[in-house]
Amino acid sequence: MDHLLTLQDVPRAWIEALLDRAQAFADGVAVPPALGGVAVCTLFFEPSTRTRLSFDLAAQRLGAHVLHFDAASSSTTKGETAADTFRTIEAMGVRGFVVRHREDGAVAALAALAAPGTALVNAGDGRSAHPTQGLLDMLTIRQATGRAIADCRVAIVGDILHSRVARSDLHALRALGCRDIRACAPASLLPRDATLDGCAVTQDLDAALDGADVVMTLRLQRERMQDGLVDSLEAYHAGYGITEARLSRAAAHAVVLHPGPINRGVEISDAVADGPRSRILAQVRNGVAVRMAVLEALLG
Ligand code: CP
Numbered sequence: 001m002d003h004l005l006t007l008q009d010v011p012r013a014w015i016e017a018l019l020d021r022a023q024a025f026a027d028g029v030a031v032p033p034a035l036g037g038v039a040v041c042t043l044f045f046e047p048s049t050r051t052r053l054s055f056d057l058a059a060q061r062l063g064a065h066v067l068h069f070d071a072a073s074s075s076t077t078k079g080e081t082a083a084d085t086f087r088t089i090e091a092m093g094v095r096g097f098v099v100r101h102r103e104d105g106a107v108a109a110l111a112a113l114a115a116p117g118t119a120l121v122n123a124g125d126g127r128s129a130h131p132t133q134g135l136l137d138m139l140t141i142r143q144a145t146g147r148a149i150a151d152c153r154v155a156i157v158g159d160i161l162h163s164r165v166a167r168s169d170l171h172a173l174r175a176l177g178c179r180d181i182r183a184c185a186p187a188s189l190l191p192r193d194a195t196l197d198g199c200a201v202t203q204d205l206d207a208a209l210d211g212a213d214v215v216m217t218l219r220l221q222r223e224r225m226q227d228g229l230v231d232s233l234e235a236y237h238a239g240y241g242i243t244e245a246r247l248s249r250a251a252a253h254a255v256v257l258h259p260g261p262i263n264r265g266v267e268i269s270d271a272v273a274d275g276p277r278s279r280i281l282a283q284v285r286n287g288v289a290v291r292m293a294v295l296e297a298l299l300g
Contacts, residue, residue, distance in 0.1 A: 003111045003120040004294055006129040007171035015175055018293050019139050025289040026139075033063035034300030040096035041067045041089050044123065045082060048100055050260055050284050051123050051132070055098045058291035062300070067094065086110045090118055096299050097121070104128040119298040121291075127164050127224070133259055134168030136290040138176060140283045141214050144255040150177035153251070155208045158218030158240060158267050160196070161189045161229075165259045166218055170195065184208035186239065188229040205240055209249040217242050217258045217268050233266050243269040247277065255279045 007015070025031065040059040042052050052068075059066045069089065071077075076085060082101065089097070097120045099107045104126035111120040124130040138149060145152055154173060160166045160183055173181055183190070183199040190201065202208050209215065220236065230236045242256060256268070256277045264270055273280060 001298065003114070003122075004131050004298060005108050005111060005120070005122045007131045007134050007168050007175065008129070010171070010175060012175050012177070015135065015138070015172060018135060018290070018297060019142065021296070022135070022139050022286065022289040022293040023143075025292045026286060031061050031292070032296075032300075034296045035059060035062035035064035035096070037063075038096060038299055039065045039067060039092070039094040040098065040295070040299070041069055041094045042098045042123075043069045043086065043089065044098075044100040045071050045076070045106075046100045046102050046124065048123070050287060051100065051130075052098075054284070054287040055121075055123065055291050055295075057288050059096070059295055061288075061292055062295055064096065064295070064299075082106060082110065083113060086113060090115065095119065096295065098123045100124045102126060121294060121298065124164050127162050128167060129171075130164040130168045130259075131171075132287070132291055132294055133165045134172040135294070136283055136286040137165075137169050137216065137257055137259070138172045139286045139290055140257060140279050141255075143282065143286075144279050145213055145253075147213070148176075149173060150179060152178060152213045153180040153182075153211055154178055154214045154216060155182045155184060155212040155250070156199075156216045156218070157184045157205065157208060157242065159189045159220045160185050160218065161191050162221040162224040163218045166216075167195060169216060170199070174198065182208040182212065184240070186230065186236075205246060206249050209246060212250045212254055215242060215247070215250060215254060215256045217256060219259065219261065220263055220267050222263075233263075237266055241265075241267055241269060242272050244271050244275070247272065257283055259283065
């Protein structure tokens with residue numbers, strides 16, 4: 001694989017090998033300087049906290065030089081295109097690019113311009129894909145449940161329509177053979193294309209949570225949303241917010257994931273986000289290990 005742009009149609013064996021390597025990094029295996037002498041640029045045209053910083057840390061741990069591209073102080077503010085920005089940085093000898101962009105397909109478009117030996121990782125493009133988030137979520141589920149993903153009952157709840165995280169999670173869950181995926185949102189936040197093929201789709205949160213082993217909660221993406229898709233934040237919380245009371249329908253051992261950043265009191269209550277079922281900070285920790293494994297696989 002030259003680039004990691006999506007998890008769609010990625011072979012199960014590749015994902016499992018990558019998760020095994022990430023687990024070894026998480027367990028503290030000796031880290032080789034696999035990226036010694038390699039320059040990696042975090043090229044983010046949209047804001048980020050955990051993705052950008054965890055890629056930064058992952059690349060540094062592997063021995064890379066890391067360059068940050070700050071869109072707000074860059075020449076894109078003078079009209080330079082993303083393609084010219086990418087070519088300019090690549091011409092400096094940078095071989096690894098971690099790219100986030102608001103437009104669907106923007107990272108693949110840059111990858112098509114890349115010279116042989118340059119690798120791009122999609123750190124989130126529009127609503128399309130966020131593959132390393134999908135991978136770190138699978139690692140977190142594996143750790144939290146102690147089960148194969150194929151045997152987990154997984155509920156994905158919230159703003160699926162705008163969520164690249166949901167799409168990459170669905171790609172990974174299907175690749176790993178998950179047989180019980182429930183997708184739950186108000187009708188206005190359910191995609192009408194093939195995104196949810198094979199899922200049990202419902203607008204009833206209690207039905208989605210019934211006996212679930214894993215609850216994947218999504219951020220309400222107000223920055224991508226037209227007015228009127230939800231009546232009010234209070235109404236959304238009442239219908240689709242994950243609270244301790246609603247979680248009583250899930251399995252006793254159920255765990256809760258959220259990719260962050262959290263809208264507290266909207267899609268998830270404080271008590272759940274900070275409570276014993278939450279694996280939100282484990283997701284963040286696993287993000288570093290997964291991104292080390294990805295960078296090693298592409299650039300090592
Ligand atoms: N989960 C995620 O992509 O978070 P950031 O936007 O903070 O990177």
